[in-house]
Each structure stands twice: as structure tokens, then as C-alpha cells.
Amino acid sequence: MSDARDRTARIAALRPAYRADLAAGTDRFFAPGRTTCPWCASARLTPRLHTGDLLQHKPGRFTLDRCTDCGHVFQNPPLTPEGLEFYYRDFYDGLGEQRMSGTFGGRTAMYRGRAEAMLPHDPAPKTWLDVGTGHGHFCETARTVLPDTSFDGLDFTDGVELAARAGRVAHAHRGAFPDLAPKLAARYDVVSMFHYLEHSTDPDRELRAAHGAVRPGGHLLIEVPDPESRYARLLGRWWLPWLQPQHLHFMPVANLRRRLGELGFTVVAEQHAEAHDPVDLLAAVWLALDHAAPREDAPWFPGPPGPLRRALRTALLLSGVPALLAATALDRFAVRPLSHRLGVSNAYRLVARRD
Structure with a gap:
């Protein structure tokens, strides 16, 4: 009861600021729409999805467009910096911090699987940077798989600093990865991005930052939603990985493999069933x-x-x-064992070696 009263009081205290934010509507949260694909510059775009905020129910309508040439799916019109701040506020931090920390903290088996994906390629990395680490729960679990690895975390929220204080990461880097990357040049044996790229306003810039942070011969480990999953079509706007308005870009696996090759990586593993989260x-x-x-x-x-x-x-x-x-x-029990065969895996994972 005391937790409920505390939450009610916090909501009442926040309501005036939200009322002021919404007084003039939501137009200022959206930038002008794009006429070309941000991945391949094609002008052949078609609407893929129209939806609202199905998790927080904040006001606003969002559209995902699909490029008919390369298959890239992206939010259009995109959010402005003010829009990103508004829609992220109280989701991972503030009002939502306790709920999200509990959600992410209870996914130990998934985190172990992600760490184990590196074992065939580097069974004992010395240094690992987890980009978009949140509260560092992956790093905490990954140490049980790789006890001699030092895990650092990077995020633009204060969650990464909480992770450092809790001992889940050795070092906390707070800020935007591309801005911090020059100070991290060739420092890490492994850089991981688990469900991070889809949140980025410029995935290509993030990939170039990763190339700089991984030492030559080191590895980049990426996991993202799969826009080619059959569930994306069958479930429509009720498919959780669309996660509007936070997910800005959805890359078909062929696109991401090609871009990694152009940047100087060699993809050494591609996983679909292993990356599937059975919650659709x-x-x-x-x-x-x-x-x-x-x-x-x-x-x-x-x-x-x-x-x-x-x-x-x-x-x-x-x-x-x-x-x-x-x-x-x-x-x-029914779908998970057959997820890849049925084409419904909701994510894919790539391991790429920096040449």
C-alpha cells in the first residue's frame, strides 16, 4: 500500500510538467518526413505500419515506412530530440525504473546465451564493452560464463552509473557511443550491442563507432529485431518488437551483413533461433x-x-x-522449438570479426 501511495504521489507531482509539454500538441516532437531510405537512399518507400504508443499510451501516432529496394524499415517522420526525450522519459528511468530493472534482471538464461555465443570465436576475451547496457544485468550474468573478462558498460542514462555502483560493470561510460568512441579506440576484445541499434537515430554511425572501439582481430556482437519475421506480418501492430515510438530502424539481416563487410568486419556467425525471445x-x-x-x-x-x-x-x-x-x-512449448523453421524468430544475432 505504501508503494502504491508513493507512486500516486509521484504521478501527481509529474503531471503539471507533462501537461505543459502537451499544451501545444505533439507536432514539435516530429521532424519533417523523409522522402528517401536512410539505409540505401532509394526513393521507393511504402507505409509499413501505423500505430500509437501501446506500452505507455503517451499521445501521438507513429508510422513505419519500408524501402521496397533494400527492405529497411524506419520510423517516418522521425522523432526530434525533444520527441525522443518525451517518449523515453519515465520508461527506463523515473517512474519506470523499478519495473524495467525487475524485467531485465530476471532474464539470466537469455544473458548466458548471449555470452556463450562468443565462446567459439574467443573463449577468453580480456575486455568487453556492452553498449546500451542499461542497468548492467547482462554483464553481471556474463561474468558467470567468462569469469576472467572485465566488462564495461555504456549508456546515455544514469542506469550505467547505477550498474557501476552495484558492481555489475567495471567501468561506466555515460553518453552517446559515437561521441565517446574516440577515447575508446581499439580498447576492447568484444563490443556488444544487444537490442541497441534499433533505438539509434543513425545506425551507421554507431557501427563505425564500434569498428573503432574493437581492436583488430576482436569481435562485434549484435542482436536486433528481425523485420522479416513472419510474426511481424501476422501480429501487425501487436508485434512487441515494433515498440513504437522507441524503435527507429529495423535492418534485414542481409543489409546488416553487407554494411559490416563494407566497414571492415567479417561475419563469422549468424543466429536466428538462438536469438529468439519466446514472448510474441x-x-x-x-x-x-x-x-x-x-x-x-x-x-x-x-x-x-x-x-x-x-x-x-x-x-x-x-x-x-x-x-x-x-x-x-x-x-x-509449441513455437519456440520450431521458431527458425517456421520463420517466426523475432530477432537475429551476428558475430563479426574486425579484420
Whole structure:
């Protein structure tokens, strides 16, 4: 009860600032739309998806376009710096910090699998930089696989500093990777980017920064959502990896392999089933239920919900429990073993050696 009262008080304290942000609408959060593909410069673009913010329910409508020449999918129009700040605020930090820390902290098996992906290529790296590390939970788990490796973390939020204070990373680098990369030149045996590139406003700049930070002969480990997954088509806007408005770029694997080669990397491993996170059906059911239910309290809404709306939300979510349980079973036991064969793996992983 005390946690609930504390959260209610924090929401009430934040509401005036959000009200001021939204007083003039959301137009200032969007830059002018692009007429060419940011990956290959083709002008052959077609709308791929129209959706809202299905997780925080902040106001705004978002469009993903697809390049018909190279298959790159990207947010268009893109967010301005003010828009990025607005839509990220209280998701990973602030109001959302405790929830997201708990979510990421409970994914030990996934983190072990990511670290183990490096073993065939470098079984004992001395130094590893995890870019977009958040609160450093991957690094903490990866040390159980690679106990002699020193893990550093990089992020633009204060989560990386919390990770250093908690001992999850040896050194915390806070800021934008391309800006920090010159100071990190050829320092690391491994640089990892797990579900980071899709958040970047300029993925190519991030890849060039990674090339500079990896020593010659070292490795870059990348994991991103797979826009060619069949689930992306079958589930539409309920496919969790679309994650609008935070995910800005979706790269087909052939595009990313080609760009890595141009930068001076050799791809030594490509994984799909191993990178798959079996949550697609569960997430789709939850997103649909959450979208249909009355909103819970948040500072970007005009005011808190009354008792009737709270009761209706609780009743609807409880009625959806059987569907959530069925979706979980299908995700984990029916689809997961066949994810790559069925073409529904929601992510792919590349290991690339710097030549």
C-alpha cells in the first residue's frame, strides 16, 4: 500500500510538467518526413505500419515506412530530440525504473546465451564493452560464463552509473557511443550491442563507432529485431518488437551483413533461433488487453482514473488471464522449438570479426 501511495504521489507531482509539454500538441516532437531510405537512399518507400504508443499510451501516432529496394524499415517522420526525450522519459528511468530493472534482471538464461555465443570465436576475451547496457544485468550474468573478462558498460542514462555502483560493470561510460568512441579506440576484445541499434537515430554511425572501439582481430556482437519475421506480418501492430515510438530502424539481416563487410568486419556467425525471445503471442495478447482496458494512472493523462474505471480495468485484465496462459504455453512449448523453421524468430544475432 505504501508503494502504491508513493507512486500516486509521484504521478501527481509529474503531471503539471507533462501537461505543459502537451499544451501545444505533439507536432514539435516530429521532424519533417523523409522522402528517401536512410539505409540505401532509394526513393521507393511504402507505409509499413501505423500505430500509437501501446506500452505507455503517451499521445501521438507513429508510422513505419519500408524501402521496397533494400527492405529497411524506419520510423517516418522521425522523432526530434525533444520527441525522443518525451517518449523515453519515465520508461527506463523515473517512474519506470523499478519495473524495467525487475524485467531485465530476471532474464539470466537469455544473458548466458548471449555470452556463450562468443565462446567459439574467443573463449577468453580480456575486455568487453556492452553498449546500451542499461542497468548492467547482462554483464553481471556474463561474468558467470567468462569469469576472467572485465566488462564495461555504456549508456546515455544514469542506469550505467547505477550498474557501476552495484558492481555489475567495471567501468561506466555515460553518453552517446559515437561521441565517446574516440577515447575508446581499439580498447576492447568484444563490443556488444544487444537490442541497441534499433533505438539509434543513425545506425551507421554507431557501427563505425564500434569498428573503432574493437581492436583488430576482436569481435562485434549484435542482436536486433528481425523485420522479416513472419510474426511481424501476422501480429501487425501487436508485434512487441515494433515498440513504437522507441524503435527507429529495423535492418534485414542481409543489409546488416553487407554494411559490416563494407566497414571492415567479417561475419563469422549468424543466429536466428538462438536469438529468439519466446514472448510474441503473450505480448500480443497483453498489448491488446491493455489497449482495450481503461487506462491506469500516468502523469501524461489529465487526471487519475476513478474507482469505476479501475474496477473495469481489473475485471477485463482478469478475464484475459486464460488467454495469457494459453499464449505463454504456445510461445514456450509449441513455437519456440520450431521458431527458425517456421520463420517466426523475432530477432537475429551476428558475430563479426574486425579484420
